[in-house]
Amino acid sequence: MSETFILSLDQGTTSSRAILFNHDGEIVETAQKEFEQFFLHPGWVEHDANEIWTSVLSCISEVLRKADIEPSQIAGIGITNQRETTVVWDKNTKKPVYKAIVWQSRQTDDICKELNDQGYGDVVRSKTGLLIDAYFSGTKVKWILDNVDGAREKAENGDLLFGTMDTWLVYKLSGGKTHITDYSNASRTLMFNIYDLEWDDDLLDMLGVPKSMLPEVRQSSEVYAKTVDYHFFGHEVPIAGIAGDQQAALFGQACFERGMAKNTYGTGNFMLMNTGEEGVASEHGLLTTLAWGVDGKVEYALEGSIFVSGSAIQWLRDGLKIIEDSPQSEDYATRVGSTDGVYMVPAFVGLGTPYWDSDVRGAFFGITRGTSREHIIRATLEALAYQSKDVLDAMIADSGTDLKTLRVDGGAVKNDFLMQFQSDILGVPVERPVVQETTALGAAYLAGLAVGYWKDKEEIAKQWKNEKTFQHEMDEQTREELYAGWKKAVEAARVFK
Ligand SMILES: Nc1ncnc2c1ncn2[C@@H]1O[C@H](COP(=O)(O)OP(=O)(O)O)[C@@H](O)[C@H]1O
Numbered sequence: 001m002s003e004t005f006i007l008s009l010d011q012g013t014t015s016s017r018a019i020l021f022n023h024d025g026e027i028v029e030t031a032q033k034e035f036e037q038f039f040l041h042p043g044w045v046e047h048d049a050n051e052i053w054t055s056v057l058s059c060i061s062e063v064l065r066k067a068d069i070e071p072s073q074i075a076g077i078g079i080t081n082q083r084e085t086t087v088v089w090d091k092n093t094k095k096p097v098y099k100a101i102v103w104q105s106r107q108t109d110d111i112c113k114e115l116n117d118q119g120y121g122d123v124v125r126s127k128t129g130l131l132i133d134a135y136f137s138g139t140k141v142k143w144i145l146d147n148v149d150g151a152r153e154k155a156e157n158g159d160l161l162f163g164t165m166d167t168w169l170v171y172k173l174s175g176g177k178t179h180i181t182d183y184s185n186a187s188r189t190l191m192f193n194i195y196d197l198e199w200d201d202d203l204l205d206m207l208g209v210p211k212s213m214l215p216e217v218r219q220s221s222e223v224y225a226k227t228v229d230y231h232f233f234g235h236e237v238p239i240a241g242i243a244g245d246q247q248a249a250l251f252g253q254a255c256f257e258r259g260m261a262k263n264t265y266g267t268g269n270f271m272l273m274n275t276g277e278e279g280v281a282s283e284h285g286l287l288t289t290l291a292w293g294v295d296g297k298v299e300y301a302l303e304g305s306i307f308v309s310g311s312a313i314q315w316l317r318d319g320l321k322i323i324e325d326s327p328q329s330e331d332y333a334t335r336v337g338s339t340d341g342v343y344m345v346p347a348f349v350g351l352g353t354p355y356w357d358s359d360v361r362g363a364f365f366g367i368t369r370g371t372s373r374e375h376i377i378r379a380t381l382e383a384l385a386y387q388s389k390d391v392l393d394a395m396i397a398d399s400g401t402d403l404k405t406l407r408v409d410g411g412a413v414k415n416d417f418l419m420q421f422q423s424d425i426l427g428v429p430v431e432r433p434v435v436q437e438t439t440a441l442g443a444a445y446l447a448g449l450a451v452g453y454w455k456d457k458e459e460i461a462k463q464w465k466n467e468k469t470f471q472h473e474m475d476e477q478t479r480e481e482l483y484a485g486w487k488k489a490v491e492a493a494r495v496f497k
């Protein structure tokens with residue numbers, strides 16, 4: 001019999017990927033396609049859901065062609081996705097009624113302010129583990145129903161469906177037969193009660209969203225549907241795993257024990273700590289979220305969400321044009337011994353954890369006549385590490401446990417300077433795994449468990465391999481002084497609004 005593989009579809013903020021994994025959890029082949037970002041107004045970010053769908057299809061055919069395998073050799077498909085990004089479509093035409101509103105988009109800030117002023121904050125927090133912020137899907141659905149001609153009426157007639165990208169892709173792959181999501185994605189919508197594990201009528205009333213729009217919520221590892229055959233040249237492949245990308249990365253990093261944590265450095269930065277079968281309510285600006293539903297039970301995580309990290313490096317490249325590509329940031333940063341007191345606060349779309357301040361904007365501090373391109377670049381990289389220190393401090397305070405090591409992944413972890421500085425500023429070792437595509441790997445594992453490709457979580461945990469550990473070398477006094485400077489810079493940026 002020929003070898004079989006798991007196909008993982010990673011639908012991210014800036015690109016879609018298809019990655020084939022083998023039984024050892026190794027990458028066999030990858031395909032990637034970027035798609036357009038629409039910035040209609042300052043602070044708005046939108047995607048074309050149809051373009052996303054075609055980008056995924058083209059990645060699937062490319063990966064099969066490059067790996068030279070038959071669709072019958074795919075044992076299962078796992079899907080992982082940029083979370084919260086919201087698409088609403090008409091079930092009769094199967095076409096979106098508006099662009100997909102991206103997680104980063106701030107177009108619902110006013111709706112959020114109004115809901116907060118009406119005093120809904122506490123009830124939202126106690127039911128969803130989130131706070132009322134434009135980041136989450138709920139107010140994005142409301143915005144579409146309020147602003148697209150005829151949308152509310154159609155929604156009330158039961159003609160419109162809502163989904164995050166996982167839901168949209170399963171719907172398309174199944175030929176419009178299956179309208180589902182998983183616990184991890186549902187927990188980011190602002191409409192799902194993470195303790196009762198049900199869509200919440202009070203929250204739906206608050207937002208004016210009809211229940212008929214919502215997908216059925218399923219486990220993160222089970223067979224939901226089969227692909228309609230024409231996408232896979234005559235073969236029906238089981239779609240067997242779904243998780244939001246950050247929860248999938250937690251799974252791919254094998255953080256199965258309570259207290260284990262990972263940090264992903266992509267467009268934004270997301271640190272998640274597994275808190276087991278107990279949802280821990282945060283008092284320090286973290287989110288409580290569902291990690292996954294596997295084997296009939298759900299597990300929870302504490303999460304710190306930072307909106308801008310790798311995208312600040314992209315801004316150095318595309319906005320300031322002072323580097324040609326992201327990896328070059330490391331060359332420049334290491335040409336100077338320090339930033340000479342320069343700090344950068346990358347609050348391009350406000351600040352997430354732990355500040356939750358949507359009005360603050362980015363800033364540089366401490367600039368002198370001697371400040372060079374190298375200092376500016378180094379300060380931007382260091383800001384990524386300081387933001388993660390803010391989150392880790394909140395996590396330690398909320399969970400009451402110190403972190404032994406931090407597992408890292410995402411595009412920017414290839415930057416050794418950043419990883420070393422991260423370890424120095426946190427005062428904990430940073431572990432970079434061999435397979436850094438942990439998001440895709442996590443989704444592959446979830447699908448593989450459902451179809452019996454892997455036996456259990458123990459087998460998966462054994463596959464995790466460390467590529468490099470960054471040990472902290474900075475003395476405590478320097479760490480404290482540097483971090484105190486960051487705190488001052490953030491506070492100063494928050495004053496300037
Ligand atoms: N060597 C590097 N140093 C710093 N940042 C990097 C480096 N390589 C990639 N990045 C940043 O990582 C991000 C891409 O990471 P990725 O995980 O692919 O993001 P996403 O899934 O959010 O689209 C980009 O913002 C890019 O600027």
Ligand SMILES: O=P(O)(O)OC[C@H](O)CO
Binds near residue numbers: 014
């Ligand atoms: O697409 P990424 O990797 O930037 O992840 C986006 C997050 O899921 C947003 O919550």
